[in-house]
Structure formats: structure tokens, C-alpha cells
Amino acid sequence: MLQASWAIVHQRPVRGDWAVLLLLAGFAVQYCLALSSEELRHHALSASIVLYRTYLLSLCGTTALYRLSPWHPLASYPGPWQARVTSLWLTCRSLRGQRYLLLDNLHRRYGPFVRIGPNILSINSASAIPLYVGMEKSETYRRHMRSPGFELFFKPAVTGQHRERKRIWAGLFTANGLSQLMPNLERRTLELMQCMERRQSQSERGLVDVKEVFSHWAFDYTTDVIFGGCNQFELMKKGDPCGLAVTGKIAFAAIDTLGTSPWIMELLWSLPVTPKRADTMLSLIGETVQKRLRLRPEFDDLVSYLLHASVDDEDIERDVYIAIVGGSDNIAVMTTLALYFLLAHPDYYQRLREELDAAFPDPTGSLPANDLAALSLLNGVINEALRLGTPFFLPRIVPKGGALLDNRFIPEDTIVALAAYSQQLSADNFFPEPAEFHPARWLPDGLGPHTKTDKTVLASFTFGPYACIGKPLAYREMRHALARTVLTFDMSLPPEFDVPAFRAGILNMHTTFFTHKLLVKVARRPGVKLESVYC
Numbered sequence: 001m002l003q004a005s006w007a008i009v010h011q012r013p014v015r016g017d018w019a020v021l022l023l024l025a026g027f028a029v030q031y032c033l034a035l036s037s038e039e040l041r042h043h044a045l046s047a048s049i050v051l052y053r054t055y056l057l058s059l060c061g062t063t064a065l066y067r068l069s070p071w072h073p074l075a076s077y078p079g080p081w082q083a084r085v086t087s088l089w090l091t092c093r094s095l096r097g098q099r100y101l102l103l104d105n106l107h108r109r110y111g112p113f114v115r116i117g118p119n120i121l122s123i124n125s126a127s128a129i130p131l132y133v134g135m136e137k138s139e140t141y142r143r144h145m146r147s148p149g150f151e152l153f154f155k156p157a158v159t160g161q162h163r164e165r166k167r168i169w170a171g172l173f174t175a176n177g178l179s180q181l182m183p184n185l186e187r188r189t190l191e192l193m194q195c196m197e198r199r200q201s202q203s204e205r206g207l208v209d210v211k212e213v214f215s216h217w218a219f220d221y222t223t224d225v226i227f228g229g230c231n232q233f234e235l236m237k238k239g240d241p242c243g244l245a246v247t248g249k250i251a252f253a254a255i256d257t258l259g260t261s262p263w264i265m266e267l268l269w270s271l272p273v274t275p276k277r278a279d280t281m282l283s284l285i286g287e288t289v290q291k292r293l294r295l296r297p298e299f300d301d302l303v304s305y306l307l308h309a310s311v312d313d314e315d316i317e318r319d320v321y322i323a324i325v326g327g328s329d330n331i332a333v334m335t336t337l338a339l340y341f342l343l344a345h346p347d348y349y350q351r352l353r354e355e356l357d358a359a360f361p362d363p364t365g366s367l368p369a370n371d372l373a374a375l376s377l378l379n380g381v382i383n384e385a386l387r388l389g390t391p392f393f394l395p396r397i398v399p400k401g402g403a404l405l406d407n408r409f410i411p412e413d414t415i416v417a418l419a420a421y422s423q424q425l426s427a428d429n430f431f432p433e434p435a436e437f438h439p440a441r442w443l444p445d446g447l448g449p450h451t452k453t454d455k456t457v458l459a460s461f462t463f464g465p466y467a468c469i470g471k472p473l474a475y476r477e478m479r480h481a482l483a484r485t486v487l488t489f490d491m492s493l494p495p496e497f498d499v500p501a502f503r504a505g506i507l508n509m510h511t512t513f514f515t516h517k518l519l520v521k522v523a524r525r526p527g528v529k530l531e532s533v534y535c
Ligand code: HEM
Pocket: 152, 153, 154, 166, 322, 323, 326, 327, 328, 330, 331, 334, 390, 392, 394, 459, 460, 461, 462, 465, 466, 467, 468, 469, 470, 471, 473, 474
């Protein structure tokens, strides 16, 4: 029995829910055998427990010994011994939210290849980037839902389905598709300005939590993009009593952290309960999709493209869920981070203000996307926030035959992930002061003659067939929100705001959690009369 279990465990990944069922079934068989034996019948239960405990301990013990042994295919890669024994080591550390710092330390200690799980390598080398182009998503992305489906983001069930669905979405991000989304971006961002002033005037301390306002703005705009203006969420107006903006965030964080031990996710998903928040969100999405299907949208929204390609209603709902979370959360996070960095570096805030004032002498006028795209410091601010704020861990699986990287052979089926944070903060790629916020490093003259800014290692939107499809829209949204905010307001942090504590409280689990509020004082700049443009 031990040999059979060994063969199963070491041949292929075993689903957590099936493993538990198999173990229970094995125990039941053993108990029945004990009952049928003359000798054991009277103490069948205790005898079965002892036997089964011995079996389980032997299985775990021999597995641990094998994983630590020189016969394991990854034996030559260094790493902490606990990580070699069990994936739970990485899962526990991932749950603390600062895995990227841990990995960075491990790379300093062990070099560019570190074994961070029985079958997982973290690679701190720019040479790992081309691997993303040819590799499949790891088991972390296996679809953690009860019903089958093939929407984006998860691991495709059938080859080609992901590519086909991505082709459908791509219409939204063409020049024509994007241009239809711009009037709403203008409108929603003006509403954001109103929302900041309103919430500040309602707050006891006369401060506004920018993190929350950006999150509601990003949610409202993203749901416009999806439902063509027929949406009822309106978080900027109504607030977020059901926690819609954080529900998907928690789901992504769970996949990112618990997904490092996929069997845990499978066990959780096999439980017959859905968290209440997720239920509320799913039913609200279902209602909104049904409402949208009965209406004509104001422009070509995501649902239009899916309908045009005859995607069925159930899959539309799934894609919409992904779009809401993928489309709103990162935008909210990155805009918040960019503003935090600007407020913590008033010199750059001032320089950005000057660039914007020169480009838009009328601060209430429209902000055409092409004009914003031409502003080099604005782009520098965004790229610098992305560089420092996206320490993603995106695991991929080495294909049949293995892969050769920096003269090291990586066996097939190994899970590999680029150490994005270490690359994005490496002095080899970004120099000088790689850990500091210096948007000017992205300007043509950089930070002086010795500047190094290697754009190719910025992994914020990742690479290859699974790269972010929303990147062109993401840049437009971030540019627009930052430009409008800086043109409209004088902003400052209250004297008691602890700048380093805010940064230390940033946790990343694919999505970012800010443990501190970003409380800011906003004051309308003299002469900026937005009332005439609010509609
Ligand atoms: C600053 C903003 C954004 C960042 C940093 C970002 C980052 C990423 C990253 C790193 C991935 C790959 C995830 C993985 O492999 O695990 C991804 C995928 C994706 N993103 Fe974004 N994203 C942003 C904005 C958006 C927007 C605005 C949309 C859509 C409206 C979007 C839609 C998607 C979708 C659908 C995928 C799945 C793509 C696939 O699996 O092929 N993202 N994004």
C-alpha cells in the first residue's frame, strides 16, 4: 500500500479533495478487514488507527527523506531545508504578505536559483523572462470553482480555449475600442474629484482616505467598461456596504497564497459553502449581466464583444467577474501608490504639476489620452510606481524535455517563477538608488550619465501569452486619474502621517493590501472651477 501511495504521490500532482477521499476510503477498507479478522475484531477501531497512523507517518517520512535526498531532480538547487520538504513552508510565508522580501533575501544568500518548495524554483535572472513566453500556468491557476469553464486568468482546461477567449477580449483594447471608453473615463474621473471633496467635508478630521476613493472610482469605471454604462454599483456615490471592492481582492490573494499548495485550494473548494461576500457579489453580477442583456449599451462594452462572439450567459458572468477584479483592483492600487510616492516626494509632485500645467493651461478642460501619453514625467511616475509596487510571483511550469537557463538544466514539470521584485530593484537593471522612488530615471537624460533603466525587466504586466490584456487601458486610466488629481488639487499629508510606516505596511499577495489608510488633505487649487464641467 505504501509503495502504491508513493507511486501516486510522486508521479503527478494529486488533487487535495481526492486525496482526502482516498485516505478515508483506505481507512474504511482497513477497518472492514480488521472487523472480519478473528484476532482484531474486538479492538478493530484502535488497531486500524494505529496501523493507519504508522502508514501515514511512513508515507510522510519517506517523502520528506526523498525530497531532501541527492536523488531528487532538484537536489542541486540550494534553498532552506523546510522548503524542500513541504510546500506549506512557502504557503505560510506567502500568507504574511511580504514573500518578495523573503525571496530577495534568499537570492542574496543562495544565488540566482533558489528551491523554495519541493518542486518550485525562484529565479533571479533576466534570462528567466523569455521562459514565460513558452510556459503553461502552474497548478496554482487550476480552476478553483465547482463548475467547469474556461475563462481567462485560470489554467485553460483545453489547449487553445484561452487564446480564443483572449482574442474576443482584445477588441476592447484596440484603438477604436479604447477610444469609445474615453468619454466615460473623463466623466468618472471628474466624479472622483467631487467624491474626494465630499468625503473630506464629511470626515471628522477633514481628511480623505485616498486609497478608498481610488478603489471606488476604479470599480465604478471598470463596471462601466464591462456593462456599457448600464450598471448600478456606483460605489463613489453609495459607498461599498457589501465590500464588493475587496471581495475579489481576497479571492486573488487566496489563489496567490494558498495556491502555492494547490491541494489546500482544492480541499477548500470542495466544501459545500461559498463565503457570503462572494455569494453576494456573484448574485449582483448575475443580476447586472441579465439587466445589461436587455439593454442597448451606450458604447461597445466588454459584454458586447462577448455577445458578438456568441459566448453563453454563464461564461459571460464568469468573464465579467474576472474583468471586475482584474480591471479595477490593480488600477486602484497603482494609482494610490503613485500618489503616495508623489506626496512623500514633494519635489516630484511639484515637477509633475509644472509638466501638467504647461500641457493643459485650462485645468478643467478635457485630457486627451494621446496628450497624456506624451508627458514623460507622468509616465515616469507611473512606471516607477509599477516598478516598486508590483513584486508579483507568477508561477509557470517547465514543459516536457525540461529547459536550459543560464547553463543550468531545469527538469520538466518543475514550477518556476521570476523573482520580479529582486529584478525590479536590482542595481544591475536600475541604477542609481534602485530602492528609491526616482521617476526621472525613466526620462531620456535619466539620473545622470551612469543611469541604467532596463525597461525589459519590468514585469508588472508579465510576459507571453498570459500577459495582462488590459495594459493599454491601465496606462490610460492611471495617467488620467493622476493628471486630473494633480491639476485639480493642492494635496498634502497630515503632519502625523508616518511615511515609512505606510510603506512598511504594504503587503503583496498578487493584489496589494495597504495596512494603513492614505489620509490626505485636498484643497481645490485657486481658479479651478469644475462645477461648470460636472454633469
Ligand atoms: C496597473 C494595472 C494592472 C496591472 C499591474 C495588471 C497586471 C496583470 C498581471 C501581472 C497579469 C498576469 C496574471 C497572472 O499571470 O497571474 C494580468 C492578467 C490579466 N489582466 Fe491585468 N493588470 C492591470 C490592469 C488590468 C486591466 C485594466 C484589465 C482589464 C480591464 C486587466 C485584465 C487582465 C486580464 C483579463 C488578465 C488575464 C490575462 C490572461 O490570463 O491571459 N488588467 N494583469
